[in-house]
Amino acid sequence: MAAPKSDQPTLLHRVEYAVFRLIEWIVSLLPMDSCAVLGRLIGRFFQFVSPRYRHLIRRNLRIATAANPLTPEELDALADETFRRAGANFISSLKSATMPAEELAAHIETTHCDLLSREEAGNGIVVTMPHMGNWEIMTKLSGLHAGVSRFGAVYRPLDNPLMDQLTNDRRTADGCQLFSRRDGFHAPISLLRSPGPMGVLADQRAGGQGVVLPFFGKLTSCSPLPDLMARRAKADVCTLSISTIDHGRWHAEMRLIGKSPGVLGIMTELEKAMRVSLPDVFWFHDRWRIDRIRPLSFYTKFDPEVATTATVPMRVLLTLHDDSQKDADILFDALFAVRPDLRIDWLTSLPGDHPDPRVVKHVWDHSAPDEHADGALDRIDTTHPAPLDAALLFGGTLVLAKAAKRAGLRSIIGCDVHGKPWTRSFDYPTNPVDWAEIAAELALVPKPKKS
Template sequence: MSEEEPQAAPRPTLAHRLEYALLRSVEWLLGLMSLRGVVKVGGVLGGVAHTLSPKHRRLVRRNLRIATAAQAPGEAELDALVRETFRRAGGNLLASQRAAIMPPGALREHISFEGLEHLLEKIRAGRGVVLVWSHMGNWEVLAQLIREVGENIQGGPIYRPLENPLLDELTVQRRTREGAVLFNKHDGFNGPAALLRRGGVVTVMTDQRAGGHGELCSFFGRLSSCTPLPALLARRTGAAMVTLSITSQEAGKWRLTIRAVPEKAKTQEVLRHLETAMRDRLSDVFWFHDRWRVDKMLPLGFFTKDAPAEAAAAATLPTRMVATLPSGNPDAVAALTTLLELRPDLRIDLLDRGNTPSLPEDPRLVRFPAADTNALLERCDASHPVPLDFALLLDGDTGLATQARSLGLRAIIGAGTSGKPWTRHFPVPTDAAGWRELAIKLVLTAKSRKNA
């Protein structure tokens, strides 16, 4: 097969066929109800999921704690926001499936627009537009947005193909039937750029983690790997940028709000505007992906080309670590001071049992009393609006490691430990240089250490 020929789609398995049949059956059932009724049923199912899934409840709560930390709500208010997020996720999910099988144009009566002029004025001037949005609300209404701009305007998303080839084919057929132009995220930059140069609209979901391909920026105040694609597309093609929020109104109604992004905005500024869009209604945002998760082995590191120490100045919220020190080993303090040097945005909650050695004066290094170990990490986690990210238990306390696992911390690292629940083990260093080296291995990748 030549390089120009497209790869053949994978053959569907029995599991794929069953999954496809299930989806079509669900769609048939949804088709018997009005869109308003579907939203209400989805809300009930979302409430059931909130009750039955503590894992996802903990994840949504963690994400919302970060997103609201600048003006932290009380516990009761946060609990209510988490419940509402589950209900809206259920309603929006089922509504999106119901909207996908509606006749062309039938969705228009269910949506309203605010700020549409920000998009229209760019299109009428012959410019392409990069539409920046998050996984929010009923995403099927995006197809209606392109129709509202004009029948002759081409537009569509950069999307990730579904693993099930039958569902992927169905989705592509539906999107293209409605006039959308789809770009496989694995096919590169040229397709979306060409559409923008022709005056089209490209939608980019910008709230996802970008991994090693991202740019280190502050997102809701937290340092994170974020996609530079919207700013890059705009810069390379001369396109404008706008943000979009999709918020639920009454059951079965949604509002699309469009805001202009300043010309030549860089990634950090684009993200600030996206945050504004998401804050239109945080409970409409799909908070079920672990946006700010840390790596189990490299909890303070990123796999981007940017150095964390240089990018950390943009962060207004800390990355939080709970730590212990081995008794009678003052050299171990070097591990903590090194971490603070490499990650200026770090806050270390040091569990203090009354025998903690002398520590440097640094507001980022906080002693947390540990006289009572019952639910100690849970209390430590709740002592700050931002949740704990990982545990560095240099005294090898397995009981605390078990608490960290129950709390849902992804990285639980110890010195002189083995087995579970630890995610990484280090031998106990013999001097201050060894403790510094341990800290460096939690922040810098082998490549970044080589380039340092």
């Protein structure tokens, strides 16, 4: 059994805490609009120095806008504004954390936030929100509305115990009662039944504890927490969006859902809340991340029929050896059986279209110079609004694998290969059963590790 983490702060924790308090003190001296302008400059600088996040944010935005694809220029502009607003919202949140609620009120416009008052409603309400806008507003809303005596929020404790204690002290001083995700349901359910409002951030990938559903049309593991809490407490559900109006000014809007419509219904409404202002969403989280060795797995069981409702496919780049083209349909059937939401971009020399529209052929010129591989992958990637997710280069070459790595693909699977950039290798199949076993391995849900 793993030893529990010590609550005693380390030297690194103390240094981090000191630096944070210094930055916070400097920010506290500035007016709110200046904080937002400074944050936009910091966000722009971070965009230039972080190619990893430039790739991630562009990928997330392509998925979020796949239903109504943007031009490359529009996508670039949206990504640029996302970085700027992330910086503005972060610096502004530092300022907001030290401001009294009545002073912060001058920077906030609200719509339907009277939903927080549950005295007349007679039951609690689960406020489902994304990581969006100036997130410190969430814990201040109760102080801005008369009749809200108790307000709770579910949170993940910070790794730094000094900063975690500071955050707890400030938010509880503003009337917000914090509940750790590690402490179970009893306390937050009691608050909901009191009745009171409970905030839950629910837009991040939930891993093996989640429910696999489409989110922005693409399958991912979604948190069941808002639905579970609402059902157990017989509470209502609403969403909260926080969008930027101007430098240092935000609009907080709540939308009542009513009784829980289930996880899918809540995620659908949460998506609507995020679409109010896409550049205000914190797209730095890899919501649709795939596993390096099991790219078709969500680490939790799900009904493949759910995948048929996805409107944004998971895209895999595929190659096979020329003498194995006859096995292609066997492999396709096995892959679609475990993930009906796949789109297979097949590099092949075989002429004609494939009868299954989920299989899209691309001419593969084996004689092309190695330096053309990057351009070939880029052209294939842009044939659909959603980005490529993984490479199944069963008949590929090291050149293609390296190009896939440079393109940011996390999972690059091959046969009879070893070393980087490959993330997994299989023996090349010799019969149909082997192809089916590979598909099953790529979608395997591993047994949870014992603590």
